[in-house]
Amino acid sequence: MWTWFYRLASPPYVYRVTALLAPWFLGFAAMAIGYGLIDGLVFAPRDYQQGDAFRIIYVHAPSAWLSLFSYTSMAIAGAIGLIWRIKMGHAVAAASAPIGASFTLLALVTGSLWGKPMWGTYWAWDPRLTSELILLFLYIGVISLRPAFEDPGRGDRAAALLAIVGVVNVPIIHYSVLWWNSLHQGATVAKIGKPSMPGSMLWPLLSMLLGFMLFYGAVLCMRLRGEVLNRERQATWVREAIKS
Amino acid sequence: MIDGGFWSMGGYARYVWPCIGFACVVLAWNLWSARRFYAAARVRAIRALAMKDSP
Numbered sequence: 001m002w003t004w005f006y007r008l009a010s011p012p013y014v015y016r017v018t019a020l021l022a023p024w025f026l027g028f029a030a031m032a033i034g035y036g037l038i039d040g041l042v043f044a045p046r047d048y049q050q051g052d053a054f055r056i057i058y059v060h061a062p063s064a065w066l067s068l069f070s071y072t073s074m075a076i077a078g079a080i081g082l083i084w085r086i087k088m089g090h091a092v093a094a095a096s097a098p099i100g101a102s103f104t105l106l107a108l109v110t111g112s113l114w115g116k117p118m119w120g121t122y123w124a125w126d127p128r129l130t131s132e133l134i135l136l137f138l139y140i141g142v143i144s145l146r147p148a149f150e151d152p153g154r155g156d157r158a159a160a161l162l163a164i165v166g167v168v169n170v171p172i173i174h175y176s177v178l179w180w181n182s183l184h185q186g187a188t189v190a191k192i193g194k195p196s197m198p199g200s201m202l203w204p205l206l207s208m209l210l211g212f213m214l215f216y217g218a219v220l221c222m223r224l225r226g227e228v229l230n231r232e233r234q235a236t237w238v239r240e241a242i243k244s
Numbered sequence: 245m246i247d248g249g250f251w252s253m254g255g256y257a258r259y260v261w262p263c264i265g266f267a268c269v270v271l272a273w274n275l276w277s278a279r280r281f282y283a284a285a286r287v288r289a290i291r292a293l294a295m296k297d298s299p
Contacts, residue, residue, distance in 0.1 A: 033271075041264070042250065052254035059267040097273055106270045110263040117259050150290060215271065222278035226285035231290040234296065 007085045012237045016227045018221035025218035032211030040204035040229035047201075056114040058204060062212040064107035067135060068170050070100030070216060074142065075167040090156035091231060093163060094146060095223035099216055101139035108132055119183050128184040131169055138166040140165030152231075 007013050040058035047054035074096040081089030107156065111129065112122045142159050149155035177184050197205070232238055253260040 037264070046254060051256060053256040053259055055253065056263045059263050063267065063270075079292050098277065102270050102274055106267060109266055113263050115272070117256055142270050219278045222275075222282055224272045226278070228283040228287045229282070229285035233285075233292040239293055242286060242293070243270045 001148075005070050006163060009088050010085075011088065011091075011228045011235070012087055012241065013234045014091075015225055015232075015241055018224050018228075020093045021217050022221035025221065029211050029214035029218055032207050032214060034211075036204045036207035036211055040201075040208065044201045044204055045198075050118060052116065053117050053149075056110055056226045057077045058208050060107060060110040061205060062208045063110065065209060066133065066212050066216055067100055067104035067107050067132070068173060069213070070096050071135060071139070071163070071172055072167060074100060075163040078163040082157060082160045082164070087231060088228075090160060091224060091227040092162060092220070093142075094156070095220050097139055097159075097163075099219050099223070101136060103216075104132065104136045104139055107124075108136065108166060115183075124183055126175065126183045127180040129175050131173040134169055135166075135173060138162070138169060142166070158213055191210050 036058060041055055046052055064192075074093045077092035077096065077174070078087045079089070080086050081093060108129075111132070115124070115129075116122050142163050145162055146152075146159040149158060176182060183184040229238065251257060
């Protein structure tokens with residue numbers, strides 16, 4: 001197990017493996033998202049309270065979930081880079097940040113568009129919405145902090161530190177609907193016991209969640225290859241890697 | 245199955261379709277920017293190697 005872990009610290013290995021994984025992730029992501037969208041938009045029944053507006057869940061919930069997953073991954077990768085001084089940890093964190101930021105923005109925009117017909121407003125300073133907005137600011141902070149230093153190593157460490165400190169916001173976002181009075185509905189899928197959705201609505205949602213996760217994996221692999229090249233461009237292995 | 249009712253989304257079309265559209269834009273942007281980022285890194289690496297080789 002540790003051999004596999006140590007291999008992930010090797011830039012040539014990461015560069016090679018990500019090239020192999022990206023097309024597979026992308027292919028399966030396209031299938032899962034395609035099925036989830038068609039099933040969710042065409043075949044899933046109308047919600048008895050929200051009507052067809054509930055179909056926004058098929059893009060809103062996966063993007064919100066991915067925004068949290070991506071941030072947690074970024075913080076863990078940053079911590080690995082800080083604690084074990086593994087350069088690939090910082091590379092993964094740097095590759096993850098713009099993807100997570102874009103999905104946080106998507107979650108905020110789709111949530112806002114869903115909020116208008118259901119709550120009568122595009123925006124409210126609700127705990128869930130506000131903490132998700134703070135997550136977007138944290139992403140922007142992490143993205144901006146890295147190039148703000150002349151020494152890339154210091155930039156990596158500062159960005160990793162901010163990502164780790166900011167990870168406290170992740171459980172706040174998740175539990176905000178339980179801790180405070182919130183306009184936002186509670187957990188639908190991740191409920192202990194039984195999800196509060198029938199299978200005909202739930203399966204396309206799970207497919208979209210899987211599709212978004214695989215898409216994140218594909219884009220992370222593609223960005224990570226660029227990060228590896230940027231950090232290793234003086235290394236001799238890069239010459240062979242670029243030729244192939 | 246896909247009739248006028250589908251496109252009107254029970255009167256919520258102006259909320260549902262922009263969400264789907266924006267999701268497609270975000271997915272496409274991620275792919276495009278990742279490819280562009282990799283291509284730019286590759287060009288920089290090729291330049292760095294060429295400079296290293298030059299006498």
